[in-house]
Amino acid sequence: MENITINRLELASELANRELEDNWRDSIKIYKDEEAGVTVYTEEAQDVFNDLYEKYDRLIEYCKS
DSSP: OOOOOOOHHHHHHHHHHHHHHHHHTTTSOOBSOTTSSSOOBOHHHHHHHHHHHHHHHHHHHHHHO
16 A cells, blocks of 8 residues: 555645535635635635535545544
């Protein structure tokens, strides 16, 4: 078995962002200013992202053992 080193925070963030964009785009506004060139979530999207982030962070932690 090969060990792979990952940045847990970055992976959880990427996975949460991907799920947010894939599954919530049609039901909530995700970005405050799409022209600004930076990712700024609306308050509602930030709440969803936070929940998803926690889910993926726990999953990654579980897989570590």
